Amino acid sequence: MNTNTLPVPAMMRLAWRNLWRNHRRTLIMLLAIAIGVWAMIFMTALMRGMVDEMIRDGIDSLPGYVQIHHADFRDDPSIDNSIQAPGPELLSALENPAVAGWTSRVRVPAMISSERDSRGITLLGVDPAGEIALGFDLDNMVEGRFLENPEDKGLVVGRKLLERLETGLGKRVVVMSQDPENNVADRGFRIVGVYKASLESQEEMFVYGGRSNIQSLVKMGTMVSEIAVAGHDYRAVDDLLTIITEASPLESEVLPWMELESYLSSMMNMMDGFVLVWIIVIFLALSFGLINTLMMAVFERIREIGLMQALGMRPSSILYLILMESLLLLVLGLLAGNILAIASILPLREGIDLSAVARGMEMMGAGSTLYPALKLRDLATANVVVIVLGLVTSLLPAWHASRYSPAEAITKI
């Protein structure tokens, strides 16, 4: 066999030993890579955790991952554009393991009046069990109770709305809307609970009532405005969307949350891009150290490189050798960086208390506790970026080394 190239194991051994010729320099570079990788992964986990929570908060409470409604409902959210409650086919699809929870609700524009003030609201007629299955968090109830069943005659309002109406728990309010014949439909309700939300606008906008009660108020019969379905991974809704679409009535429209909540969807996409930019920026800072280390290693060994060429090693093999040294350095640095990042994220699983800046976090739609989210995808991105860009960066010193004239290299002092 005539390969004229140093076999990979021999090249690895040589590269490994070369790496440790200057322990201090290698250790400093390893430390730099490890800290860089740690910063990439740790900060990404924090940012990802914050955005994750904002998105979950935004879609778990109302929209769900996939929503069914009348094809014209988004343009005209009136009672006219209602749909039938789930039939047998849809009910069967909603039993699919891909479905984590679902609910059907009435959603109508309405006016709520206390003895002091009136506000425009979106009145939701809900089945409380379905809402809880979908993602409504009972811990968000700050006063009173949540609805008990679809026939519940009480109302649950947001904390901010309560403040605006200058009313309180147990007080009566009047809700006014329109029936399908455009007649005014109004009824008195007692406030039985107050909820909080990440966004004040949500607290001010949405009022929950028992579904049957609201259906009877606006004379909808058993029709509903929308059916919201939750899955298990908000990023991967394609399968869920297909299952629900195939079982939904023809006149209905089935949309994923990304289309319903375009702001949150944009935020998620922006976050994905930002993570990549963040990783590349840190890598760029690292790359200068990497190039410097390899350049130094090459300059120190010019004679040796000349000797190897004189002995019959092809320039391409010299290039591979330097790249192999870089690869070993990167892999070691990545290993240390990954361990460091995982070791620092794991103890924070229970969340980081940010109550000192809770107001700011709330304005961004996030809670006062930040849960770092370590995603395999982010871990893989950081590792792949460092390896790929690291090798690309190392091409310069490696190419430099392979271009030496052996005669000149051997006589270099």
Added chain:
Amino acid sequence: MTAIKCIDLCKFFQQGDVVIKALDHVALDIEEVSFICLSGPSGSGKTTLLNAIGGLDKLDSGEVHFDGQRVDQLGKGPMADLRLHHIGFVFQAYNLIPVLTAGENVEFVMQVQGISVKERREKSYAILSEVGLEGMENRYPAQLSGGQQQRVAVARAIVSQPRLVLADEPTANLDSETATQLMDLLRELNERHKVTFLIATHDERVMRYAKRLIRMQDGKIIADEIQEVG
């Protein structure tokens, strides 16, 4: 039989405004199994001639033929292949790869050639024993004396049975006793392994070993004589 033929070799270097003629129309035939010394003062062109023959440096003009095949126009890769299989080198210093043991240094060329572990291990141990370094296979260059390091370099140069060994001042950093031992060894290997040696030196003691002594000055061959060797 002529192994290497050099025709009208020219290599010039520019130093400021001055053109230095490192090789000035040099012509040379090297017979197989020769033991030749190139002598001359520093700057006479000895190393440049070795580098030109070994393809370590490009010529400005002229031709180098190896076994009848013109090799001076080969690209870097094919030239590296020629060196790998047919030419061994021994340099004045920095001859060994410091992170490899004596045994690994000897095996290096065979490794690049793709020879199996077993075969190269056997060959490297045998050749190290032949150059008097038995038991030192696992020592790193820093753990060897200058003379021992040169022996390892010689062992590496001849272990894969090249046609030609080019040695550039191989005794320059050695004391006289070690230098004598090394030259005895080279002569012995030349006779036993039928390898052609072309040695550049300005050491009179080394020249005495040459069967053929070529004297250079200012990039030209000024004398080419056959010697009686004692």
